[in-house]
Amino acid sequence: MHDIRSLRDDPAAFDAGLARRGLEPRAAELLALDDARKAAIAALQQAQERRNAASKEIGAAVARKDPGAADALKAEVGAIKQAMPALEAASSAAQAALDLELAAIPNIPATDAPEGRDENDNVEVRRHGEPPRFANSFKPKEHFELGEALGLMDFETAAKLSGARFVILKGALARLERALMQFMLDLHTTEHGYTEINPPVLVRDEAMFGTAQLPKFRGDQFRAIRQLDYNEGFGSAVAESNTGGAQPFQSTKEFWLIPTAEVAMTNMVREQILDERKLPLRFTAGTLCFRAEAGAAGRDTRGMIRQHQFEKVELVSITTPEQAAEEHERMTACAEEVLKRLGLHFRTVALCAGDMGFSARKTYDIEVWLPGQNRFREISSCSVCGDFQARRMNARSKAADAKATRFVHTLNGSGVAVGRALVAVMENYQTPDGSIEVPEALRAYMGGIDRIVKAN
Secondary structure, three states: OOOHHHHHHOHHHHHHHHHHOOOOOOHHHHHHHHHHHHHHHHHHHHHHHHHHHHHHHHHHHHHOOOHHHHHHHHHHHHHHHHHHHHHHHHHHHHHHHHHHHHHOOOOOOOOOOOOOOOHHHOEEEEEEOOOOOOOOOOOOOOHHHHHHHHOOEEHHHHHHHHOOOOOEEOHHHHHHHHHHHHHHHHHHHHOOOOEEOOOOOEEOHHHHHHOOOOOOOHHHOEEEEEEEEHHHHOOOOEEEOOOOOEEEOEEEEEEEEOOOOHHHHHHHHOOOEEEHHHOOEEEEEEEEEEOOOOOOOOOOOOOOOOOOEEEEEEEEEEEOOOOHHHHHHHHHHHHHHHHHHOOOOEEEEEOOHHHOOOOOOEEEEEEEEEOOOOEEEEEEEEEEOOOHHHHHHOOEEEOOOOOOOEEOEEEEEEEEEHHHHHHHHHHHOEOOOOOEEOOHHHHHHOOOOOEEOOOO
């Protein structure tokens, strides 16, 4: 969410930031909406002030025995009272119109985010390791070919249950995915200093708005709706019919399925004032995530790369403005360490301004090498959001010696996507006979299994 006061102070800089994302200028339009909001508020305040003043004048007119003046003032107060609802509605509508437009505009890129329009303009920052070496006669397979041949990855049955973009993992592959999550959470909590969170995966509108999934990305989300009657949610509440009979009161309760644990963990500090001496806060969670993949028609239709339901270990940091840049580098290094421990080849790229996510000021993507596809694929995205989300959540902090509060800065990153890590392990540790070697870092979590073979 943008600060209209900052925008007013430098509208040219605001439009220049949007231009870096490939967007049209919006400052003039937004300032006009703000002017309309101010005018509506001023009209309401003037009416309130005049009503109060006229009410006092009535008493004075009565005291000086001037009934004509008193009656005229009473009529004026009555007219103002009649006009007040419309003035209040106009003020609310003007505020809502401005808020709606501000909420739909992405964050302004940081000055050190690379220039560019799309993924072709992203800048490689570093690489780690080398691609695995396979025998000349051996062509590496993609993960779904391996999983299906092992009898441990079932897309067909999953489609019967839930439709496309779902999978059933069995036996040792299911255990390997669980091992990956446990390994990541142990690494981030014991070595990287994150506090493990087990958050709800169902959240309210306010939480999705706070991290900017709503309103702009409503179509990318899954919603859960539950109908309640008075027995379940409202005790003895009843609705009286016109004939006087009592009818059960019915309503619905709506939630959103989280697309990432970032939503729940970042909103843990919403509407709070944090002690800056306790910052940064660092949270991690391994959860199910749900995405509609509305814009992914025809992309990655085979396999586990782009699923409606998947598991991810998420990292979230809440910092002061001064801590944010260093914390971004630290978070990215924590995600990279997961891949280093797994012995995977990867590269880290800085996303250009035109390719960054909606809330981000600056983003590093970590891309893991997949031999079956012979290409790098994203496995983690680490972003610093400045105060963009904090404004939407009203999350602030206060220094011990400060009189005023200020908005915190928020960061989030995958530490890492569990399903994609499974894909990477399968493709990088495959053998000519179709079995999968278990990386050394995961063997303690696999109950002694060091190789995944075809199911009996």
